[in-house]
Amino acid sequence: MPVQPPPVKRQLAAVFDMNKCLGCQTCTIACKTLWTDEEGMEYMWWNIVSTMPGEGTPRGWQKLSGGFQDGEPRPSRLPKLSEFGHAWEFNYEDVLYGGQGMNQHLQPKTGDDNWGPLWDEDQASGAYPNSYFFYLQMICMHCTNPACLAACPRQAIYKRVDDGIVLIDEERCSGYRFCMEACPYKRIYFNQAKKVSQKCILCYPRIEQGVAPACFRQCPGRVRFIGFLDDEESAVHKLVKVWKVAIPLHPEFGTEPNMYYVPPLSPPLFDDNGDVIEGSERIPRQYLESLFGPDVNRVLDTLRTEMAKTRRGEKSEMLDTLIAYEWKSMFGGFTRDPGTLKRPV
Amino acid sequence: MQAAHNEAAIFFRLSWADDTKDDEIADTDQFPDAAAVLLPVKGDAPLLSMGSPDYPVNAWYWRPDLEAPFSVTARGLGTTVRSANGGVSGRGVYGAGGWSVVISRRMWAETADVAALHPGQQGKVAFAVWQGSGGERAGLKAVTLEWQPLEIEG
Ligand code: SF4
Numbered sequence: 152m153p154v155q156p157p158p159v160k161r162q163l164a165a166v167f168d169m170n171k172c173l174g175c176q177t178c179t180i181a182c183k184t185l186w187t188d189e190e191g192m193e194y195m196w197w198n199i200v201s202t203m204p205g206e207g208t209p210r211g212w213q214k215l216s217g218g219f220q221d222g223e224p225r226p227s228r229l230p231k232l233s234e235f236g237h238a239w240e241f242n243y244e245d246v247l248y249g250g251q252g253m254n255q256h257l258q259p260k261t262g263d264d265n266w267g268p269l270w271d272e273d274q275a276s277g278a279y280p281n282s283y284f285f286y287l288q289m290i291c292m293h294c295t296n297p298a299c300l301a302a303c304p305r306q307a308i309y310k311r312v313d314d315g316i317v318l319i320d321e322e323r324c325s326g327y328r329f330c331m332e333a334c335p336y337k338r339i340y341f342n343q344a345k346k347v348s349q350k351c352i353l354c355y356p357r358i359e360q361g362v363a364p365a366c367f368r369q370c371p372g373r374v375r376f377i378g379f380l381d382d383e384e385s386a387v388h389k390l391v392k393v394w395k396v397a398i399p400l401h402p403e404f405g406t407e408p409n410m411y412y413v414p415p416l417s418p419p420l421f422d423d424n425g426d427v428i429e430g431s432e433r434i435p436r437q438y439l440e441s442l443f444g445p446d447v448n449r450v451l452d453t454l455r456t457e458m459a460k461t462r463r464g465e466k467s468e469m470l471d472t473l474i475a476y477e478w479k480s481m482f483g484g485f486t487r488d489p490g491t492l493k494r495p496v
Numbered sequence: 497m498q499a500a501h502n503e504a505a506i507f508f509r510l511s512w513a514d515d516t517k518d519d520e521i522a523d524t525d526q527f528p529d530a531a532a533v534l535l536p537v538k539g540d541a542p543l544l545s546m547g548s549p550d551y552p553v554n555a556w557y558w559r560p561d562l563e564a565p566f567s568v569t570a571r572g573l574g575t576t577v578r579s580a581n582g583g584v585s586g587r588g589v590y591g592a593g594g595w596s597v598v599i600s601r602r603m604w605a606e607t608a609d610v611a612a613l614h615p616g617q618q619g620k621v622a623f624a625v626w627q628g629s630g631g632e633r634a635g636l637k638a639v640t641l642e643w644q645p646l647e648i649e650g
Pocket residue numbers: 290291292293294297298299300317333334335336337338339350406
């Protein structure tokens with residue numbers, strides 16, 4: 152029998168406008184300092200911004216399978232720590248203070264590692280002068296039909312009825328990692344110190360207080376929109392449901408993710424004489440289709456049409472929404488200042 | 497499998513061949529070896545479904561990466577919760593190509609959610625082992641397919 156999605160009353164969703172991302176990783180560090188700075192969490196990046204085309208993290212996750220096919224679970228495998236990338240500790244003491252600076256170079260204490268979560272950061276594809284890359288923002292997709300939840304034999308994973316946030320109950324989790332294997336986006340990490348699985352919690356304690364999640368609120372690029380998918384006033388609703396210019400990543404994984412992407416537009420190609428080839432695009436459509444499915448063509452065409460409108464001096468509410476002149480317009484009402492929250496003691 | 501009791505406590509020794517010693521969770525894709533003694537909390541608890549709502553199964557679960565074994569009670573697959581420990585203790589030693597693990601508990605039961613044991617009892621018992629290097633955990637395990645008779649000498 153195909154796996155049935157758990158019921159929810161409302162669903163929080165997000166939109167990432169890939170065209171505005173700076174690759175600054177402020178979002179990554181916002182999450183790290185808030186949630187994953189404890190023992191056993193060193194290697195975790197609940198939020199990460201990968202350079203594409205690239206391997207992402209864990210290394211080559213897109214080829215690891217998981218999720219559902221025709222409603223049935225698709226087998227996958229567990230990534231190794233080395234595929235996530237070790238949390239490096241460097242030999243600062245020796246090199247900087249231990250008088251060894253002339254005969255030792257700064258390096259991870261784990262020795263020669265040949266992979267890390269951002270190993271291929273800013274590495275372009277294609278040949279100069281037509282090289283290209285773009286950034287892909289990754290957090291847990293808080294899926295409508297979470298493969299992680301379906302895979303857990305202990306019912307330790309639940310989807311909150313009021314906002315659709317997917318959480319792991321660490322009290323019930325036995326560290327079996329069926330979830331980690333099943334998640335097709337490989338957004339689950341295993342905490343070796345606590346022997347439990349952990350992942351992005353969509354900053355639910357902030358959400359409950361009307362504050363946008365840290366990686367959204369801290370983003371200087373105004374890339375990240377959040378809100379209830381059914382809130383007609385929210386930018387998320389308009390971008391996903393009305394204008395339909397934000398689409399899911401790997402919809403074929405079958406989990407119905409709730410993070411949506413405005414796909415990247417491209418600069419044009421140069422010919423051999425260094426002249427612009429009018430109407431060409433640097434990022435191959437085929438590659439974008441491999442990420443977002445064929446629907447990406449419709450979205451890119453819509454965006455281009457809309458941009459042409461503004462060039463003619465017409466107004467585009469869609470582009471104004473994406474530009475986000477007023478940051479509060481991005482957060483679907485989750486605009487309370489985090490500075491007004493009381494910190495738990 | 498060996499068993500003994502001294503009126504106050506009952507001891508089970510499980511020995512099995514295992515060429516890979518998985519005594520810690522060495523990587524995100526690694527699992528530890530494990531063993532368990534399973535007992536019906538009452539009467540006809542079904543073994544393969546790990547009990548039922550009315551007929552729970554009690555397990556004393558040992559793992560080399562944990563400080564001590566502990567007691568869990570299940571009322572069906574995926575329902576295990578920690579139960580009153582009642583003095584479950586034990587130790588495992590790896591050598592000569594296999595594990596030898598002793599798991600023991602006080603006789604009698606202090607709470608209703610665990611198996612009651614006493615001298616003179618005609619009961620049932622089952623055993624399970626998990627091969628860590630084979631990715632075994634939860635229901636992926638080697639288990640005695642039926643309850644074995646457990647006669648506690650009086
Ligand atoms: S992205 Fe993965 S971890 Fe997050 S809800 Fe979906 S299946 Fe679960």
